[in-house]
Amino acid sequence: MSVPPSASPVLRPRRTRFIELLRTTPARTVCPNFYLLAHANGCAFRPHCDYCYLKGSLWHVPVDSAFDNVTRMLADVRRWIARDDLETYVLNAGNLSDSLSFERIRPAVQALVEEFRAAAAAGRRHTLLLVTKGGVRECRPLLGVAPCPNVIASFSVNCAEVAEAHERGAAPVADRMEAARRLEAAGWRVRIRVDPMFAGREYGPVVAEIRDLAPERVTLGTLRAESHLLRVVNHGLFGALERPAEPDGLARYPLGARLDLYRAAIAGLGGACPIGLCEETRDVWEAAGLNPDVPACNCAE
Ligand code: SF4
Numbered sequence: 001m002s003v004p005p006s007a008s009p010v011l012r013p014r015r016t017r018f019i020e021l022l023r024t025t026p027a028r029t030v031c032p033n034f035y036l037l038a039h040a041n042g043c044a045f046r047p048h049c050d051y052c053y054l055k056g057s058l059w060h061v062p063v064d065s066a067f068d069n070v071t072r073m074l075a076d077v078r079r080w081i082a083r084d085d086l087e088t089y090v091l092n093a094g095n096l097s098d099s100l101s102f103e104r105i106r107p108a109v110q111a112l113v114e115e116f117r118a119a120a121a122a123g124r125r126h127t128l129l130l131v132t133k134g135g136v137r138e139c140r141p142l143l144g145v146a147p148c149p150n151v152i153a154s155f156s157v158n159c160a161e162v163a164e165a166h167e168r169g170a171a172p173v174a175d176r177m178e179a180a181r182r183l184e185a186a187g188w189r190v191r192i193r194v195d196p197m198f199a200g201r202e203y204g205p206v207v208a209e210i211r212d213l214a215p216e217r218v219t220l221g222t223l224r225a226e227s228h229l230l231r232v233v234n235h236g237l238f239g240a241l242e243r244p245a246e247p248d249g250l251a252r253y254p255l256g257a258r259l260d261l262y263r264a265a266i267a268g269l270g271g272a273c274p275i276g277l278c279e280e281t282r283d284v285w286e287a288a289g290l291n292p293d294v295p296a297c298n299c300a301e
Contacts, residue, residue, distance in 0.1 A: 132155060180215065
């Protein structure tokens with residue numbers, strides 16, 4: 001992710017294991033741990049989103065890469081599905097990349113879905129989480145097959161103003177929402193993330209659309225950055241954030257600004273579905289009127 005935004009992604013085999021347990025940080029947040037599927041490093045959308053945290057966490061990766069030894073990846077996935085001793089049963093394919101942005105150059109999602117369809121048929125609870133800012137085109141691999149109960153499609157959306165300014169390489173928000181509607185209508189499990197919310201922007205219209213969609217879960221997050229991302233992205237995007245007190249903490253808006261965003265979105269969703277907060281602590285969940293003891297997190301089962 002340290003390459004110029006115009007550089008094309010490459011295909012290469014992954015030499016190390018595809019699946020590992022990710023313990024979420026900062027540790028005090030409500031966020032659950034999950035297994036991550038390292039099917040790619042980076043993102044094929046151009047340009048990258050201005051705030052993308054991969055600019056900080058993948059600073060050592062010279063170019064966005066999709067791993068093309070898919071057969072070995074699927075074997076690793078089958079071994080993971082065969083395990084009964086897991087700390088969590090969610091395999092997140094959207095932590096080191098957008099889950100669907102590489103499909104055009106390295107198709108893998110339909111094969112992954114079939115592994116999880118077999119898992120569902122065998123009564124396994126193991127679940128694949130796809131996280132994307134893709135639209136209808138990126139979702140074609142899912143729209144072309146029957147829904148699978150052990151696969152979740154989670155769309156990250158924003159208000160149109162923020163998306164047009166800071167997510168220019170991703171699908172337009174209207175396209176993401178259309179893809180979400182089509183998948184939900186076809187019987188797929190759909191979740192929505194409104195993340196990162198920017199202070200002072202109007203989220204009412206997109207929240208109203210989400211309320212009408214009534215996905216199985218909504219996760220809210222506000223603009224934030226860990227220390228390395230703050231050093232890499234130094235053009236003022238994060239200027240309104242307070243620096244963290246702890247070394248592994250996140251720069252964030254002041255609490256009052258975050259709660260204003262959360263409370264307005266929660267009210268706008270009108271109880272349409274369970275709601276969670278991304279990378280926030282128990283006290284913030286409680287202040288927003290949410291219960292951290294039954295967290296409706298995007299990355300949990
Ligand atoms: S879509 Fe996601 S992974 Fe891709 S550049 Fe934007 S934030 Fe990063």
